[in-house]
Amino acid sequence: VSMKKEEPELVIARVSPLNAEAPVRALRSSTTPVSSFFVRSHFAVPRVKLSGWRLSVGGEVDNPRELSYLDLLKMPMKEVSATLECAGNGRAGFAVPAEGELRWGHGAVGNATWTGVPLRAVLGAALPRKGAKEVVFHGADSGVLKGEERALTFSRSLPVEKAMDGDTMIAVKMNGARLTPEHGYPARLVVPGWYGVASVKWLNRIELVSGKPYRAFFNGVKYVYVRGGPGEEISEPVSEMRVKSLITQPSEGDEVDLGRRVEVAGKAWSGGAMVSRVDVDLGDGWRRAELQTSSAGPFEWVGWSIVWTPRKKGEQLIRARATDGRGNVQPLEPEDNRYQYGYNAVSRLRVRVV
């Protein structure tokens, strides 16, 4: 196989606001370098000054609080390694594009180690009231979206149960270094297991709410699975990442040598459980790949690989299909929904045997 040099880089999907994904070959390592970690922004990246930054915690609480960055750093920290994927990742795989949506390839996913304060601790100190059902997270990013009349501020909610999970955190570091502006500096939420949209960047306000489900733009209009025709629409906010795999090696269009062993490898992940199995089809039916489960934490993607000796010249389709620990399997075709979220059809790429 003709190996390209692995260099950290990103492929720009849109310049302003900045949206960029990793070239798939940059996702071969277990931990994704920050320089190759996809960036998804809805508005201009806010440049937050530490001195003026505060994180307020309010709403259905008895002890509304305002934390400075220093207050946050004084709290006990933990480290969680977690894979985050954009809910729109793979959208380019749909035959008919959804209008106005970014046509992500397969690189809007990455795995990083996050260091921060368990959200559970921050919420506790604010004395939430018994009726609080959801926790709403507001970012510092705002602006007017195309087709919308008014300026919006980014916000999204979590059910209080998920918010109290031991692994949901307010992160201040990514791979051991301070967050970069693009990744939410100075502090962002990290919700392991959920699509990236839940991990609100540039976090500055937390609000506990009761009553009917919180529906704002980013979990009421966008980032929802909308199904059914006009008048019969059912919409459901995206939450846990669906089971999915990625073939990182060889690359699409590579040439591989007839009769010479080549390693076919990739990553697989799922929000609701660990990946338990990956099958690969190299033209002669599904074969089980080897999983590198032993080096993956509970919310990290799992590396997989299988050895292939090409026996026939010409173009060859390679397919990979992951199964997770709850029995979910990647479907052959993606599930249709209006804005084409949650693409997780069986992974495929083509190489040429020469």
Added chain:
Amino acid sequence: VSMKKEEPELVIARVSPLNAEAPVRALRSSTTPVSSFFVRSHFAVPRVKLSGWRLSVGGEVDNPRELSYLDLLKMPMKEVSATLECAGNGRAGFAVPAEGELRWGHGAVGNATWTGVPLRAVLGAALPRKGAKEVVFHGADSGVLKGEERALTFSRSLPVEKAMDGDTMIAVKMNGARLTPEHGYPARLVVPGWYGVASVKWLNRIELVSGKPYRAFFNGVKYVYVRGGPGEEISEPVSEMRVKSLITQPSEGDEVDLGRRVEVAGKAWSGGAMVSRVDVDLGDGWRRAELQTSSAGPFEWVGWSIVWTPRKKGEQLIRARATDGRGNVQPLEPEDNRYQYGYNAVSRLRVRVV
């Protein structure tokens, strides 16, 4: 205050099977030494030989497995510090004893650091089927209970969502040392946030089940909240620990000096959230105690303290009341249920001011 020497020890509640709780003064440190950690056994402590021990994973899975101890040790480990409390802890606080139930004082609780394999990883490798709803855990302990005709083996279930939680684990170490026989050697489940009964000891079989809710003796007959009269009974298995506090200092019956400052201190915990507030009544209304939140992980109890200068000679009631991060507050009176589980009334003890 007349301080007794802090020595690791346990108070025996029943010799056979062994049931013992910590004297409350042994619970002053953040981490409870194994020698002072309560022991709750339903049957004789099984003496498990490592060579013969296997952990099977079966039921609604495509890849039933049998793990040796070595297989388990090869998997990636994590550490979680968690407070475990027996669901019967504090039962002695009910005015009328429930027949046949152990009359625990307030020491059937402890906080330890557990090292083990995330359950999520073990389950994933077994390829659970999509229909699996619950995960059943079987221990090696069995026998005939008083009033029951047939021999029972200890088993209990978790909803698959909680089983897939990143912090639920199969532990092989407690406070850095191999599990002792009484605490489940060679491997036990640890379910942070839930009453101790969920953390099945001497684990040797995991079974995924579908269909109607799994109800066996220890989550169908006992360890359930039974409410309502004959024919109208509602029963609900105990799960998350209720919000609760413990006064560890001074001790019941201590003498304290008039006009001399004394530290009143203790612990507080809750399964569904961290404790966010503790109020103490020293005879002149509720005052807010200081919390040592900064040294507690998300599933650990929190230390609290308040300084008191006694102003009146004679007997004095001290009360403590915890509030958790979901707005739950300890009630003044315990909630009644047939077997008196989940006692969490406001903590109280009496001292003598001299």
